[in-house]
Amino acid sequence: MFYATNACDVTNGGVFGFIVQGPVREYSTLPQGTQVALQFTAPDSTWVAGVAATAYSQAGPVGRQFAAQLWNPDTGSTLAQLAATAVPAWIPFEVAFTPSIRVAAGLRCLNPSGCLIGNLAVGPSMSERMHLREVRFGIEDPDPPVISGSATTSPEWRSSGTDNFDFAATDNIGIQELRIRVDGIDAAASRIPCYDAASNVESRPCAGFNSTAKAVVQLAALSNGRHVVTVEARDPGGLATTRT
Structure with missing residues (x-):
């Protein structure tokens, strides 16, 4: 709520x-x-x-x-x-x-x-x-955000280069936060302040905010092995959608 x-x-x-x-x-x-x-x-x-x-x-x-x-x-x-x-x-x-x-x-x-x-x-x-x-x-607000977008990753093992991530999120009252994480660490985030429960006067407080996030990950900075990329979108009501 x-x-x-x-x-x-x-x-x-x-x-x-x-x-x-x-x-x-x-x-x-x-x-x-x-x-x-x-x-x-x-x-x-x-x-x-x-x-x-x-x-x-x-x-x-x-x-x-x-x-x-x-x-x-x-x-x-x-x-x-x-x-x-x-x-x-x-x-x-x-x-x-x-x-x-x-x-x-x-x-x-x-x-x-x-x-x-x-x-x-x-x-x-x-x-x-x-x-x-x-x-x-x-x-x-019973409906969580919807995430869309893509990642330019390869199934082949690589030790250098970059992976690019470009995601968007939509919600009926707006997105309070959209972030991309690699192994639990933020690689990119869009979290422009748009909602405060004590002072908000808008019925759609975050409409037009925080709808996209892009990340460029340098593979050389990562350790060897498998890595997990997670995208999370959260709306002002606290509902969240996560993609891995």
Whole structure:
């Protein structure tokens, strides 16, 4: 699993606001199913398996009409319920759930009879809000990297010259490290930093990084006998593929 903070939007300072506020001097009822929400979609071949954030949720003066929640927009099932708090009482929460392709967060009307909004000059204002910040998604990636490439080696015994190795790797969220080893010692490696679990904001953090590695091995530097060349590719979720 890897983590992405505010991966659904990194342009607004990292605070997401959801507000339901009706027309002035009148009340109206919105139908069940009405929602103010954002959605996060996992990268291809991955799943959202958890969310952590800091939140506050402010109910209307006569109580909650809309549910402040995280939910699965494909099934409608609730993933997390946020209780109303006093502003600005930011409360951290963390929830794990059955992996899903998409997660929605915001306010939604679950009442079969609908949800009341609006205000009158002599009555309470029916408005509700929910705010999230420091939103962190836990993303499951079940697919390991795929390695391709070739080596210019000979089955004949040689004591001099070179062997050339040219390999590439692909992965749906990118390659964090690709390395070529001879007898367990690095002959070449591509490991440009592209992922930090504590600070990553990208849903595909290593896309475009570390996709190729080339090595030229001087045979004269090796001892007599058989030698083992290993290629390993690792993605940000910790999955690895090895070829020998």
